Amino acid sequence: MFTKKTILITLVALFLQGAISCSRAVVTTPDVQAVSAERITLDPNDKVWDAAPLHSSKLILQDLVDPRLMEASTQEVFVKAITHGGEIAFRLEWADASQNDLPGPREFVDAAAVQLPTKIEASVPAPQMGEAGKNVEISYWRADWQAIVDGRADEIAALHPNATVDHYPFQAKPLENDPNAKASAEMRYAPARKLGNNRSGPRENPVEDLIAAGPGTLSPGPNAWSKGKGVRTGNGWAIVLTRPIPEGFSQASPTQVAFAVWEGTHQEAGARKMRTGWVQMLQK
Amino acid sequence: MARVNNWQLGREMSYWYPESRPQKQFAAVFDTNKCIACQTCTLACKTTWTSGKGQEYMLWNNVETKPYGFYPLAWDLNLLDMLDGGKWNESGERPVYEGSTIFESAPAGERVLGWRPEDQDYSYPNVGEDDCAGQIDGGASIAGSHDMAWFYYLARICNHCTYPACLASCPRGSIYKRPEDGIVLVDQGRCRGYQECVKGCPYKKVFYNAMTGTSEKCIACFPKMESGIQPQCFVNCIGKIRMAGYLNTPENARADNPLDYLVHIKKIALPLFPQFGLEPNVYYIPPVHVPTSFTRQMFGPGVEKAIETYRSAATDMDLAGLLGLFGSSERVMTKWRRIGETITGLDDDGNILVNVPLKEPVHIRPAFDTLHQITRVNCP
Numbered sequence: 001m002f003t004k005k006t007i008l009i010t011l012v013a014l015f016l017q018g019a020i021s022c023s024r025a026v027v028t029t030p031d032v033q034a035v036s037a038e039r040i041t042l043d044p045n046d047k048v049w050d051a052a053p054l055h056s057s058k059l060i061l062q063d064l065v066d067p068r069l070m071e072a073s074t075q076e077v078f079v080k081a082i083t084h085g086g087e088i089a090f091r092l093e094w095a096d097a098s099q100n101d102l103p104g105p106r107e108f109v110d111a112a113a114v115q116l117p118t119k120i121e122a123s124v125p126a127p128q129m130g131e132a133g134k135n136v137e138i139s140y141w142r143a144d145w146q147a148i149v150d151g152r153a154d155e156i157a158a159l160h161p162n163a164t165v166d167h168y169p170f171q172a173k174p175l176e177n178d179p180n181a182k183a184s185a186e187m188r189y190a191p192a193r194k195l196g197n198n199r200s201g202p203r204e205n206p207v208e209d210l211i212a213a214g215p216g217t218l219s220p221g222p223n224a225w226s227k228g229k230g231v232r233t234g235n236g237w238a239i240v241l242t243r244p245i246p247e248g249f250s251q252a253s254p255t256q257v258a259f260a261v262w263e264g265t266h267q268e269a270g271a272r273k274m275r276t277g278w279v280q281m282l283q284k
Numbered sequence: 285m286a287r288v289n290n291w292q293l294g295r296e297m298s299y300w301y302p303e304s305r306p307q308k309q310f311a312a313v314f315d316t317n318k319c320i321a322c323q324t325c326t327l328a329c330k331t332t333w334t335s336g337k338g339q340e341y342m343l344w345n346n347v348e349t350k351p352y353g354f355y356p357l358a359w360d361l362n363l364l365d366m367l368d369g370g371k372w373n374e375s376g377e378r379p380v381y382e383g384s385t386i387f388e389s390a391p392a393g394e395r396v397l398g399w400r401p402e403d404q405d406y407s408y409p410n411v412g413e414d415d416c417a418g419q420i421d422g423g424a425s426i427a428g429s430h431d432m433a434w435f436y437y438l439a440r441i442c443n444h445c446t447y448p449a450c451l452a453s454c455p456r457g458s459i460y461k462r463p464e465d466g467i468v469l470v471d472q473g474r475c476r477g478y479q480e481c482v483k484g485c486p487y488k489k490v491f492y493n494a495m496t497g498t499s500e501k502c503i504a505c506f507p508k509m510e511s512g513i514q515p516q517c518f519v520n521c522i523g524k525i526r527m528a529g530y531l532n533t534p535e536n537a538r539a540d541n542p543l544d545y546l547v548h549i550k551k552i553a554l555p556l557f558p559q560f561g562l563e564p565n566v567y568y569i570p571p572v573h574v575p576t577s578f579t580r581q582m583f584g585p586g587v588e589k590a591i592e593t594y595r596s597a598a599t600d601m602d603l604a605g606l607l608g609l610f611g612s613s614e615r616v617m618t619k620w621r622r623i624g625e626t627i628t629g630l631d632d633d634g635n636i637l638v639n640v641p642l643k644e645p646v647h648i649r650p651a652f653d654t655l656h657q658i659t660r661v662n663c664p
Contacts, residue, residue: 066393066394066395066455067393067394067453067455068393069393070392102494103477103492103494103497104402104403104492104494105400105401105402105403105406105491105492105494106400106401106402106479107403107494108479155337156337156338156340159495160403163340164340165340168335168336168337170335170336186337188336189333189334189335189339190337190495190496191472191500192472192475192493193496194472195472195473196473197472197473197474197496197497199475199477199496199497199498200495200496200498215455216455216456216457218456267400269477269478269479270455270456270476270480271455271478
């Protein structure tokens with residue numbers, strides 16, 4: 001037989017459960033609604049985001065190409081979007097208990113990306129990296145680049161505090177009387193940097209602009225226009241990615257957007273990722 | 285997956301891409317019996333190529349003591365544990381591998397069967413150095429030979445495989461095998477540091493550089509090879525254990541090509557873990573003093589015959605002569621010949637690069653110097 005106390009506790013519990021679930025349910029939208037804002041911000045905690053509707057995207061496995069994840073990791077990403085002038089900003093937030101921003105052997109970093117079709121057309125590109133003749137544009141943020149932008153030194157000791165380095169040859173006094181000799185010598189031991197590979201630090205921007213026309217075709221974009229910033233939340237990451245508003249995007253002409261998240265703890269990189277399909281994006 | 289011919293397995297196998305052999309294939313023979321693990325090769329490579337930031341613990345060339353030496357830690361044991369392999373059918377003219385390769389064992393969602401070393405695994409390149417396989421009883425080393433304990437040195441570089449697992453693993457096609465010489469390279473402009481190649485290479489000869497954000501590997505000193513000069517780790521080898529050149533397939537083997545002669549005709553140089561299925565192109569003359577139960581797993585079923593032939597070099601003027609050409613010139617000797625007791629290394633155009641006598645002339649200096657009326661001593 002139920003006592004009054006039991007009934008009271010049950011009622012309180014049901015009320016709290018309803019309040020928690022309702023708090024999420026009432027604010028999410030099935031599409032991404034980019035609202036006009038008074039300014040563009042890189043700060044995920046800026047109050048300008050308060051006016052933007054919240055969209056929740058379920059993340060699914062990249063399942064088109066090998067190698068790939070076989071077990072899902074990050075479940076969903078919460079998205080807001082604002083526009084101002086010619087710029088659009090996306091705020092992505094997702095749960096991730098561990099902060100992975102140290103790259104290394106078997107060490108992978110947290111990352112996220114926003115993907116848009118290069119052209120707004122009735123026939124959209126394939127959602128997984130686009131397709132031949134139907135390019136997609138990607139703004140890609142990484143936690144290790146964020147750490148470098150936030151002040152981490154471009155030294156092995158910053159990654160491995162106990163690493164011992166006797167000497168780098170390029171630190172010796174150069175024989176030739178050339179002020180650039182040391183930098184030039186250092187470049188000889190870092191061919192990726194010499195070739196201008198965006199992957200290669202040091203960096204001043206935690207975001208990279210990329211284009212793709214299908215899996216395996218990811219390349220540096222023609223414009224380095226994306227900016228961004230990521231911060232840790234209580235239980236994950238909140239990041240902002242900004243870029244020019246897609247050409248032709250208006251209230252009368254919506255477009256599609258897709259998102260991807262890489263979880264460092266699960267050794268996710270490249271095609272091993274959680275992603276969404278295309279989500280409709282409206283200008284409000 | 286395509287079907288390709290792997291002559292080292294004696295059969296076709298599955299590979300990510302169709303068979304496409306280069307015009308010529310960079311290859312090498314290492315004589316493990318002559319290696320003293322002085323690490324001069326390691327340092328020659330290190331100072332030439334990997335002295336940059338992020339390459340501090342990166343050794344494109346390393347020498348490890350077998351059975352207990354590894355770089356990175358347990359690189360071979362980890363994969364051998366995972367691979368369903370080991371069976372060779374030796375009933376026919378050529379042994380046929382009946383186990384699975386790392387391509388044929390790829391789990392769902394993967395292109396090859398592989399594993400990822402962590403940074404700690406690279407931190408002890410000299411682990412197990414000079415550790416014997418067994419205990420030596422007190423006084424045994426003084427009493428004489430002791431067959432119960434053994435070790436040997438295994439010098440390793442990238443194998444520039446015919447079917448590279450690093451190349452198959454890369455989802456971006458950032459790794460390529462040069463059609464002109466078969467050298468396998470990572471395109472440093474295209475690589476995005478996914479580390480799939482590091483996971484896929486069974487020999488763990490691709491390394492992730494955290495400072496450049498890309499993976500890097502042995503380049504077979506291709507600027508030198510293009511000039512007809514052997515790589516740094518070859519020309520600096522004080523034990524003269526190495527010879528670099530180009531290898532043909534067995535059906536196209538030429539007796540005047542030194543590598544063809546050693547690999548295909550005399551069959552004294554064997555691939556490293558052929559059962560992995562990559563058709564690696566660095567060939568090893570196996571150690572003569574090690575139990576073949578161990579070396580068969582590492583070099584395949586030809587070990588006993590290779591050792592028997594190697595031991596017969598004392599009565600085989602051609603084989604002894606060719607082994608004497610190792611380390612005799614920094615040039616790439618694509619041809620060789622023996623006339624009488626003179627062994628000659630030549631280039632593709634037939635130009636003589638070096639002449640080596642079959643037996644070094646012996647000069648005996650009398651202990652007493654009659655000119656200066658003084659007894660010679662060995663120290664200055």
